[in-house]
Amino acid sequence: MNSHPTPSAGAIDAKEAGRRASEAIAASLKGRYAAEKRFRAYGIAAIVFAMLCLATLFVTIIGTGLPAFTQTMIRLEVTLYPQDIDPDGNRDPAVLSRANYRKLIQQSVLDLFPEVTSRRDKRALMALISPGATFDLRREVMDDPSIIGQRVSLLVHASDDADQLEKGHIDADLPESERRLNDKQIGWFERLKERGLVVTRFNTTLFTNGDSRSPELAGIRGALMGSLFTMLVTLALSFPLAVGAALYLEEFAPKNKWTQLIEVNINNLAAVPSIVFGLLGLAVFLNFFGMPRSAPLVGGLVLTLMTLPTIIIASRAALKSVPPSIREAALGVGASKVQTVFHHVLPLALPGMLTGTIIGMAQALGETAPLLMIGMIAFIVDIPGGPLDPATVMPVQIYLWSDLPERAFVERASAAIMVLLGFLVIMNALAVLLRKRFEKKW
Amino acid sequence: MSAPLIVVATLLVLTAVGFYMGRSRAVSTVSGRVRELHSLPGYYGYYVAIWCGLPALFVLGAWLALEPTIIESMLISGLSETARDLTPQRLGLMINDIRNVADGNVSGASAEPAIQAAADRLNSLRQISSIALAVVVLAVAIAGLTYGRHLVAPKLRARNNVEKVVTAVLIACSTVAILTTFGIVMSLIFEAGRFFTKVSPAEFLFGLEWSPQTALREDQVGSSGAFGAIPLLAGTMLISFIAMCVAAPVGLLAAIYMSEYAHPKVRAAVKPMLEILAGVPTVVYGFFAALTVAPLFREWGEAMGLSVASESALAAGLVMGIMIIPFVSSLSDDVISAVPQSMREGSYGLGATRSETIKKVIFPAALPGIVGGLLLAVSRAIGETMIVVMAAGLAANLTANPLQAVTTVTVQIVTLLVGDQEFDSPKTLAAFALGLLLFCMTLVLNVIALHVVNKYREQYE
Numbered sequence: 023m024n025s026h027p028t029p030s031a032g033a034i035d036a037k038e039a040g041r042r043a044s045e046a047i048a049a050s051l052k053g054r055y056a057a058e059k060r061f062r063a064y065g066i067a068a069i070v071f072a073m074l075c076l077a078t079l080f081v082t083i084i085g086t087g088l089p090a091f092t093q094t095m096i097r098l099e100v101t102l103y104p105q106d107i108d109p110d111g112n113r114d115p116a117v118l119s120r121a122n123y124r125k126l127i128q129q130s131v132l133d134l135f136p137e138v139t140s141r142r143d144k145r146a147l148m149a150l151i152s153p154g155a156t157f158d159l160r161r162e163v164m165d166d167p168s169i170i171g172q173r174v175s176l177l178v179h180a181s182d183d184a185d186q187l188e189k190g191h192i193d194a195d196l197p198e199s200e201r202r203l204n205d206k207q208i209g210w211f212e213r214l215k216e217r218g219l220v221v222t223r224f225n226t227t228l229f230t231n232g233d234s235r236s237p238e239l240a241g242i243r244g245a246l247m248g249s250l251f252t253m254l255v256t257l258a259l260s261f262p263l264a265v266g267a268a269l270y271l272e273e274f275a276p277k278n279k280w281t282q283l284i285e286v287n288i289n290n291l292a293a294v295p296s297i298v299f300g301l302l303g304l305a306v307f308l309n310f311f312g313m314p315r316s317a318p319l320v321g322g323l324v325l326t327l328m329t330l331p332t333i334i335i336a337s338r339a340a341l342k343s344v345p346p347s348i349r350e351a352a353l354g355v356g357a358s359k360v361q362t363v364f365h366h367v368l369p370l371a372l373p374g375m376l377t378g379t380i381i382g383m384a385q386a387l388g389e390t391a392p393l394l395m396i397g398m399i400a401f402i403v404d405i406p407g408g409p410l411d412p413a414t415v416m417p418v419q420i421y422l423w424s425d426l427p428e429r430a431f432v433e434r435a436s437a438a439i440m441v442l443l444g445f446l447v448i449m450n451a452l453a454v455l456l457r458k459r460f461e462k463k464w
Numbered sequence: 465m466s467a468p469l470i471v472v473a474t475l476l477v478l479t480a481v482g483f484y485m486g487r488s489r490a491v492s493t494v495s496g497r498v499r500e501l502h503s504l505p506g507y508y509g510y511y512v513a514i515w516c517g518l519p520a521l522f523v524l525g526a527w528l529a530l531e532p533t534i535i536e537s538m539l540i541s542g543l544s545e546t547a548r549d550l551t552p553q554r555l556g557l558m559i560n561d562i563r564n565v566a567d568g569n570v571s572g573a574s575a576e577p578a579i580q581a582a583a584d585r586l587n588s589l590r591q592i593s594s595i596a597l598a599v600v601v602l603a604v605a606i607a608g609l610t611y612g613r614h615l616v617a618p619k620l621r622a623r624n625n626v627e628k629v630v631t632a633v634l635i636a637c638s639t640v641a642i643l644t645t646f647g648i649v650m651s652l653i654f655e656a657g658r659f660f661t662k663v664s665p666a667e668f669l670f671g672l673e674w675s676p677q678t679a680l681r682e683d684q685v686g687s688s689g690a691f692g693a694i695p696l697l698a699g700t701m702l703i704s705f706i707a708m709c710v711a712a713p714v715g716l717l718a719a720i721y722m723s724e725y726a727h728p729k730v731r732a733a734v735k736p737m738l739e740i741l742a743g744v745p746t747v748v749y750g751f752f753a754a755l756t757v758a759p760l761f762r763e764w765g766e767a768m769g770l771s772v773a774s775e776s777a778l779a780a781g782l783v784m785g786i787m788i789i790p791f792v793s794s795l796s797d798d799v800i801s802a803v804p805q806s807m808r809e810g811s812y813g814l815g816a817t818r819s820e821t822i823k824k825v826i827f828p829a830a831l832p833g834i835v836g837g838l839l840l841a842v843s844r845a846i847g848e849t850m851i852v853v854m855a856a857g858l859a860a861n862l863t864a865n866p867l868q869a870v871t872t873v874t875v876q877i878v879t880l881l882v883g884d885q886e887f888d889s890p891k892t893l894a895a896f897a898l899g900l901l902l903f904c905m906t907l908v909l910n911v912i913a914l915h916v917v918n919k920y921r922e923q924y925e
Contacts, residue, residue: 054817061819065721068714069734072793075786076741082756083748266637274631275638286914288641293840293910294903295847297874298648301899304881305651312532327644334641360627388745391849391874394882417747421854424751432755439748446743 087436093225152179237430248413255322268337292331300395315397316412336378373460467594486512503623515612520605655896674860695860699870706781715792742790750854753783795837836916843909
């Protein structure tokens with residue numbers, strides 16, 4: 023190699039090449055920085071898109087659901103003619119319950135509008151009042167028969183069409199044939215309002231009634247109780263089973279083919295579509311064991327099997343986070359393996375296990391598909407009183423209502439979603455709180 | 465059902481009694497010198513309690529499992545000759561009637577005298593059974609308690625025995641997961657097998673037409689219905705594809721931004737928001753798709769002069785994609801964070817920009833994990849039910865046009881099984897064949913995905 027201090031032709035070439043290269047780099051830098059900015063913008067756009075979806079979802083649901091929390095009521099003065107209710111006068115409950123209260127309600131409405139005479143108009147007028155008014159009046163009388171013969175003031179539900187009119191969801195400018203209420207009905211309702219007989223109040227019916235064919239009388243109480251029983255069954259079964267399984271796999275099991283099989287199995291079960299668990303419930307619990315259809319007990323069993331993998335995985339993680347030194351110390355002072363696990367490891371892992379359980383329960387609370395398979399989709403008016411009564415659950419109720427054509431049912435479905443999301447938020451907050459409160463860094 | 469509850473409550477009380485009896489007996493055998501006992505006194509208590517509770521619990525479980533069958537056969541043997549000669553289906557209906565009368569669901573006045581008599585007998589059989597159950601279970605419990613108490617002695621290795629039982633219970637808990645899988649596989653294969661005796665597997669897997677509804681009436685022409693699953697699979701694929709078109713880029717880019725660019729504060733704020741998206745029940749997404757997104761698309765389509773079905777695949781797919789975004793992003797986030805920092809620094813050291821590092825170094829390194837995550841997301845999209853039940857159609861159209869209505873495997877399972885009580889028609893059994901198909905598809909995807917993810921995870925650990 024030539025080591026002269028004078029620059030050779032080759033070195034000049036190299037320098038030239040270097041200069042050109044750095045020029046090329048400098049020229050490309052602008053493009054590269056632009057690409058950098060673009061890429062960054064894509065990321066921001068993706069996050070903004072996700073956030074917008076979330077916001078739209080919540081705004082739509084709250085926007086649709088809020089009106090369902092108020093209910094239009096109509097104040098009626100009903101005269102309880104004794105000859106109509108209790109002709110014999112001996113206040114026999116059987117007679118009282120059979121009396122024609124519908125006629126009394128109709129009479130009191132007609133009294134307000136003496137000019138309504140034709141059959142058609144009468145029927146149109148009564149369409150402003152919910153059929154539930156009859157039951158309200160009967161309950162009033164059954165509770166306190168002494169009011170018979172008096173003139174009582176009764177707050178009854180407006181029919182769902184009148185309710186929608188009051189909430190401004192019926193456009194009076196539309197041609198009459200395209201509206202649920204005709205011009206006359208709207209006129210009558212306006213007159214009721216002028217007389218101050220229309221009251222809007224918080225919709226307690228939504229929280230006290232079961233399902234109904236009339237939207238203004240439909241409530242989520244039945245579905246809430248169904249969900250409660252289903253969740254109780256699920257919790258009672260899945261927590262001990264999952265903790266037991268996690269303890270065995272993490273603390274006792276020898277590392278062999280069998281435990282490996284269980285492990286792979288649990289991971290795969292966690293990813294099986296929920297509807298398949300419904301098929302399992304239908305084939306095994308209903309057809310093979312002959313358990314009752316639509317019962318929260320069976321729903322709870324199916325959801326137990328579904329949430330079990332989730333809780334087992336979380337519980338194992340909690341056990342793994344307990345440092346081995348705890349176990350060694352316990353074993354060192356003479357505790358047996360079982361004593362070590364139950365007296366020392368389990369209490370330390372319990373908060374993590376509970377967090378996993380709550381998250382699993384939240385998942386189960388929102389689950390719909392497997393419950394459709396085992397018949398928890400029936401129209402059930404009665405509020406279930408135990409885990410063997412036919413019932414439905416909140417998500418199924420939402421599904422049922424959102425399928426119906428009446429706007430009022432869709433509103434109630436939204437309201438039910440808000441209640442359901444409320445529960446889920448509380449459960450998740452509880453899980454986070456538990457984790458924060460008891461999480462230990464070893 | 466209240467009778468077994470009372471029995472269980474009594475059993476619990478007896479077990480508690482057993483615990484205290486065992487403990488005090490252990491202490492009294494050594495006249496208070498606890499150090500002479502093999503185990504702590506409490507273990508003798510547990511020992512007796514186990515003897516008292518466990519056998520009785522087994523008897524109770526077996527009884528409750530067998531009771532309905534035994535009572536039914538006793539009921540049938542007591543019926544008149546003519547009733548016993550009925551076909552199994554008619555007999556089943558009759559037994560149903562008897563049950564309804566016995567439960568008081570149907571007023572007894574309207575029932576035939578023979579059925580009324582049988583219902584009375586059923587009620588008396590049930591009563592006898594519940595009394596016998598109480599007697600037998602409590603007898604077993606008391607016998608166990610006495611025997612266990614009799615065994616208590618200073619030399620008895622109570623702790624070891626109790627711990628053996630505890631371990632056995634734990635093992636039993638962990639086999640539930642295996643049993644579940646076994647139950648799923650067996651019930652699907654069994655019912656699907658019954659379906660395939662009526663419809664050939666080849667027709668099911670390769671048939672191009674799906675119209676199970678025609679099978680309702682036996683006398684109808686073409687009453688066997690058409691059970692070709694291809695249109696359903698095509699519909700499932702179309703909707704899943706649309707969903708992945710939304711979820712994969714959005715989820716991935718969000719994950720990359722969050723792990724590589726975002727300020728920790730932004731990350732702390734955005735991550736829980738994405739988790740909320742993941743925690744929303746699917747029925748809520750279905751509601752959103754059916755009542756907000758689908759009508760919106762229809763309106764837009766009309767404004768642009770396109771005919772968009774009111775149950776378009778696009779609406780269902782888009783909303784499903786939104787549902788899967790957090791799933792993709794959290795899985796990818798994990799994978800991207802697992803790429804060693806040294807690889808990033810090496811790339812920066814060579815003068816690469818951040819995006820170049822991500823595209824040329826981190827993404828290729830994380831690719832296997834990302835692919836695994838995406839496969840898991842696809843399996844979720846295929847198995848997702850409520851969104852498509854509420855927002856996708858029922859008619860099995862074989863089309864690739866996202867503006868038309870298609871149906872999916874899960875939608876058909878739900879429609880075939882909801883409200884249908886008869887269990888022998890190919891229509892109902894077809895749901896199980898579809899379930900088997902769905903289970904196999906998702907299982908294959910999951911196994912591949914989990915394998916890929918695990919293998920990748922090992923690389924950098």
